[in-house]
Amino acid sequence: MRQAWWLWVRVSRGRLIDFHDKIDALKAKGRYRSLTLPRGVDLTSNDYLGLAGHPVLREAAISYLQNGGDIGAGGSRLLRGHCAEHAALEEYAAMFFAAPRALYLSSGYQANVTLFQTLATRHDVIIFDEYVHASAREGIQNSHAQHMRVQHNDVNAFEDACKNAQQKVSATAGGKIWISIESVYSMDGDVAPLDALYKLAERYDAMLVIDEAHGTGVMGANGKGVSEELIAQHGYARIVTLHTCGKAMGVAGSLMCASDGVIDMMINAARGFIYSTAPMPLQAYLVQKSLEIIGSGEGDVRRARLDGLNKKAQQIFGGSGTCIVPIVIGDDARAVEIADMLQRKGWDIRAIRPPSVPEATARLRLSLNADLGEDVLDAFAADYAGIVNS
Ligand SMILES: Cc1ncc(COP(=O)(O)O)c(C=O)c1O
Known part of the structure; x- marks a missing residue:
């Protein structure tokens, strides 16, 4: 009786909590996601005006x-x-x-x-x-x-x-x-x-x-x-x-x-x-x-700074001149690999993959904020070019 109960627990537990096949499939597709703490220069958050720590x-x-x-x-x-x-x-x-x-x-x-x-x-x-x-x-x-x-x-x-x-x-x-x-x-x-x-x-x-x-x-x-x-x-x-x-x-x-x-x-x-x-x-x-x-003068100053950065990023990477700059890579695994290499160089930039974006358009989502200096964009662009051209 006791043995049958244990068997039931093991079988039902296995059925209820074992998602390894699904997780493995995500990994095989280059679509596995995990939580990563912020580290490096913020090129990824939506804190566009830099107010989160104001x-x-x-x-x-x-x-x-x-x-x-x-x-x-x-x-x-x-x-x-x-x-x-x-x-x-x-x-x-x-x-x-x-x-x-x-x-x-x-x-x-x-x-x-x-x-x-x-x-x-x-x-x-x-x-x-x-x-x-x-x-x-x-x-x-x-x-x-x-x-x-x-x-x-x-x-x-x-x-x-x-x-x-x-x-x-x-x-x-x-x-x-x-x-x-x-x-x-x-x-x-x-x-x-x-x-x-x-x-x-x-x-x-x-x-x-x-x-x-x-x-x-x-x-x-x-x-x-x-x-x-x-x-x-x-x-x-x-x-x-x-x-x-x-x-x-x-x-x-x-x-x-x-x-x-x-x-x-x-x-x-x-x-x-x-x-x-x-x-x-x-x-x-x-x-x-x-x-x-x-709504204050400080808001205007921060927006003006951000506009300058947006224009510069548009010159380098294209896009629409807003603070969201898509750098489309295409392949999921390649996007993750490039993001990893950039992270190792001190840039906090993340790969965005389907289903968040359409198939075959995996990308780095470069997101600008008013606290970044324009020289930062030059340094990031140089590192990015070094990685994709190597
Ligand atoms: C366009 C858009 N709408 C809504 C949301 C959801 O907002 P929240 O993060 O406050 O839940 C997001 C978040 O990423 C978004 O990008």
């Missing part, structure tokens, strides 16, 4: 705690987890992004997933750029809406999809069209044709969801994102913007900016918002401090 944010964190500020929220926002820091941040962010309302969520991933799941109904059609982030895709796929994938940044393809979607939604009562894009694409660094896509949204009565994860803080005249001017002209009647707070803002979480109706609907029906502990109030407080820096 003295003003450190000081703000210390004085917040010394003055008795709470660390954890203790519950969902709809219960006791709604804190004064969340309310203050949302009011400030609405003003900063010139939005009717803002909602602070735990992460950009959570925001994207819940947004589409909550707002898009089975009568709706979501048209999405093929390169939108995994979190947007997750939300789109988990929503009840029909969806259409469109070739990257191709306005004609978006228009064809809109025509198609219009026929589908007009057949059902109250169906809407959604267009999901990023302002600056996370793996290619190129910018969406926002004006043309907004015109389509107007023409086809669609809602444009702009993920500003990589635009916030660094793009727009005042660091409000690529959509800053579009919003100044048209407001939020048919726009929703997402501003993740863990990239140029240097903190964590995400701000959704939208009309009253959209934000109310999220508060009332977004499962990822309702059934989740609120982000730390300390975090909300620091995001607000970060927005204050971004």
Whole structure:
């Protein structure tokens, strides 16, 4: 009896936890991933403005705690987890992004997933750029809406999809069209044709969801994102913007900016918002401090420095002149090998492989930040050339 029990434990354990075949397959394909601590010169983080360790944010964190500020929220926002820091941040962010309302969520991933799941109904059609982030895709796929994938940044393809979607939604009562894009694409660094896509949204009565994860803080005249001017002209009647707070803002979480109706609907029906502990109030407080820096003269100085670096990197490696510079290698294993060699020379740069990027486009994602000197780019370029030409 005892023997049979042990046999059962061993067999079931083996079945439940043995993923070696899958792990080995990833290794054989050059797609195995492991966690590596930061080391060397940062050419990989999304801390574009260098705010993650900024003295003003450190000081703000210390004085917040010394003055008795709470660390954890203790519950969902709809219960006791709604804190004064969340309310203050949302009011400030609405003003900063010139939005009717803002909602602070735990992460950009959570925001994207819940947004589409909550707002898009089975009568709706979501048209999405093929390169939108995994979190947007997750939300789109988990929503009840029909969806259409469109070739990257191709306005004609978006228009064809809109025509198609219009026929589908007009057949059902109250169906809407959604267009999901990023302002600056996370793996290619190129910018969406926002004006043309907004015109389509107007023409086809669609809602444009702009993920500003990589635009916030660094793009727009005042660091409000690529959509800053579009919003100044048209407001939020048919726009929703997402501003993740863990990239140029240097903190964590995400701000959704939208009309009253959209934000109310999220508060009332977004499962990822309702059934989740609120982000730390300390975090909300620091995001607000970060927005204050971004909107200040210091924000302008940091953006100007970054622009200089972006231009220089574009001259050396091509790309779109933003702070994300893809150096496409192609083969997965080769990309990892080059990244390893660069890491050994003191550069923290990582290989990005499928499924994060399309097949055969494994790459080094060079990401610039305002604290880097231009001489650093020359030194990196020399090391890179030495490795690929050897
Ligand atoms: C375009 C885009 N949207 C959303 C996210 C998710 O944001 P967060 O890291 O806050 O979950 C990312 C993160 O990499 C991203 O690149």
